[in-house]
Amino acid sequence: MNVAAALASARIEPREARLLLAEASGYSEASILAHPERELPETAAARFGAMAARRRAGEPMAYVVGRREFYGLAFEVSPAVLIPRPETELLVDLALERRPRTVLDLGTGCGAIALAIKHGLPQARVVAADRSAAALALARGNAAAHSLEIDFRLGEWFAPVARERFELIVANPPYVAEGDPHLAQGDLRFEPREALVAGPDGLAAIRKIARHAAAFLMPGGWLLLEHGMGQDEAVRELLVAGGFDSVSAWPDLAGIARVCGGRIKSE
Ligand SMILES: C[S@@+](CC[C@H](N)C(=O)[O-])C[C@H]1O[C@@H](n2cnc3c(N)ncnc32)[C@H](O)[C@@H]1O
Known part of the structure; x- marks a missing residue:
């Protein structure tokens, strides 16, 4: 599956989909936008699919990503x-x-x-x-x-x-x-x-x-x-x-x- 197909399959807000794909693949958001044709490794596609499903179910982005910024510092968060x-x-x-x-x-x-x-x-x-x-x-x-x-x-x-x-x-x-x-x-x-x-x-x-x-x-x-x-x-x-x-x-x-x-x- 390529980047564009993965983003389209997510059925979540496009900006959130790019953030989750960056998280799952290690690609930057800029390169996701610039190279929609790029093939995703299977593990990254699977990881992204699982994250998108959690987000579709309403789970907060911070929990799906496992991180939130506060006062300029990154914090690991969980449920x-x-x-x-x-x-x-x-x-x-x-x-x-x-x-x-x-x-x-x-x-x-x-x-x-x-x-x-x-x-x-x-x-x-x-x-x-x-x-x-x-x-x-x-x-x-x-x-x-x-x-x-x-x-x-x-x-x-x-x-x-x-x-x-x-x-x-x-x-x-x-x-x-x-x-x-x-x-x-x-x-x-x-x-x-x-x-x-x-x-x-x-x-x-x-x-x-x-x-x-x-x-x-x-x-x-x-x-x-x-x-x-x-x-x-x-x-x-x-x-x-x-x-x-x-x-x-x-x-x-x-x-x-x-x-x-x-x-x-x-x-
Ligand atoms: C609204 S959260 C605040 C978390 C964090 N300080 C923040 O601002 O993001 C309230 C916190 O109080 C803790 N808490 C609730 N009741 C408590 C109690 N009786 N004694 C000590 N901590 C308690 C909860 O476990 C939770 O972590």
Whole structure:
């Protein structure tokens, strides 16, 4: 089978078909466009056929390819982890602005936030925790691939960092409400429930983190939390109730409040 026939047989969006064919064959996208008559080795054709079938079934491109870029770094991803989202880059921007020397990333998933922070602040000590062993295995591999030293911990929220304190705690926790219709649409259908859903109002994880975070922060330390659209008012209230000052919300590039944060009083 040649390149043109393979692309035509895929029955997916042409640009995605070219990306998957490049992945399966090792040919560049430019050479795929330039040489449609080129014969494909059988193994590449078979690999491409399998990838196209997964994409036709709706599986996210990031899972089919096994990779997603976040904050300029490539991350290996699998159905064990949430696919890092561009809007989460705001959380990293806000973290880097604060130049913390010690950072805790709760619910690290594939390690996207922790690695982006460590990459931007190589001197910082970064601890990254998740209750999913499969996610941590992937995150460890990503840290090794980028030669970034992260201290990974397995466990429920603050359990793996008992009696430690940080200058900054960041989290992009699950924040979708049970029964939200978006869970049955698009990429969300394929992502781990535990990475997405947080109780009947979507705030169960944020409530827990906001309630306990102060005990794990140094004086003057910040907590920054990503949240869902329309949750900013509730998250701000939870931060005030958790003992935080300077409570603020920050919008993403679309102008939607995406991150709320607060500071613990300096002594
Ligand atoms: C929305 S995903 C975020 C992943 C990654 N930080 C990112 O931004 O791409 C939430 C993560 O929180 C983890 N998680 C959910 N409940 C948890 C809990 N009780 N304790 C620790 N981690 C938890 C999930 O395993 C998942 O990796």
